[in-house]
Amino acid sequence: MIKSTPLKRAIKTISVSENERFVDVYQRIQNCQTSDLDGYSRICSQGVRDCFCWRGSPLFKSIQDMAIYSMLLNELNPGTIIEIGSTSTSLLWWKDMVRSLRLDTIVLGVDRVYPSDLEKEVQFIQGDVNNIEHILTYENLKFFEHPWLIIEDAHINISGVLNHFSKSMVAGDYIIIEDSLTKQEDVGQWASKNEQDFTVDTYYTDFFGINATSAVNTIITKRS
Template sequence: MNYQTIIQQAQHQQEPLKADRFVKISDRKDECDIPTDAWKPLLENSYLQTWKGIVLPKGITEMALYPMLLYELQPKTIIEIGAFNGGGAIWLADCLDVFGIEGRVHSVDIDLSLLDEKAKADSRINFIQGDCNNISAAFPSELLCALPHPWLIIEDAHINLAGILEYFHASGLRSGDYLIVEDTNKVHWGLWQDSWDDRDEMEQGANKMDDLRDWLKNHEDEYMIDTYYQDMYGYNGSKNWNSILKRV
């Protein structure tokens, strides 16, 4: 094995201007190289995964991909739509610290009662109680105007996806910012359908990839899929199909 060659290939793949790295949604299929049977063991114990003793239900591939993207992007602002217990927000803030990035995490949820006490006490995170069906109230334009770029927006609430995307598109996303829509993998919604309590959220979640594709059809020249991260573990080898997006 030629390790120098491996290093050179990795550096070439990461080139921001690499011609085939960024592609339109019309060039992509809603499918995944990871076999369907593999998703059950990958997902069923995801809520046993912890960070600093706090539940961190990120996909195993996302745990590897996010730090690389954060280091490349160097975001000044991370907006997390869907706080859950705050574990993800703490993990993101810790990643920023590790990389020496001066940024802040803003995390919104309709119910902040689930927040871990460690999350509540973390001054690096601005937790906002708000309804994704009224996202402009949670993130008013005057707040967004004050948030420094680059931005990384992570949608992980499974409610009003098109409305959320359109709001941030019209109210602040700039060239170079990133947008990730979590859980667009159609397979895993089928695995969760019998255990998800909120049936409306379940229904909207199961349609996320279709809703994202419909929205992107009107913004094909503005948001490109970053295939370096999207396909690192095989074509759409992630819980997030065709949804690691860069505004161009």
């Protein structure tokens, strides 16, 4: 009999990780309401003594997310990265990551506040995410090269963001909802109407343990 709680958790995590890589979003949310990353670990994941910095400025990304993103970038080779709710440091980090892979990826930030020290190679659109359909119209989106990597980090209008971008995504594009523990209902409602089209990539959500990422059940890709 296995009495060790850590060992039991490890066995459960391994058993889950051996399942199919791509799982319907709605099914995943209904069946996986757990995370191996507890609240304390989440608090510590961006640094304890200080926030993890990039080029001397706070990045506000967890160590797990940074590792997952670096692997996903290498696999996906995105034509465009769109970060909704972005800082100049975060956009610089994305640009440095794609540079290290020698990719000509467009990096685009969207936020209400225009960064004061934005690098010239990074694009930015200032606007209210509550009106995302007017900030990045369907006509505008046609000009951005696929595959897309879209990151939602504004924490508002989740349903609107999902509904808007999902209509223009093609097979292999990704949309990631960060800090999504409290966004499961919004994502689930959207997913229930798009069950045949989108999946959770569990290779990444469960890479460090079940949902050991800020994007709990929400590393989502368009089905091929």
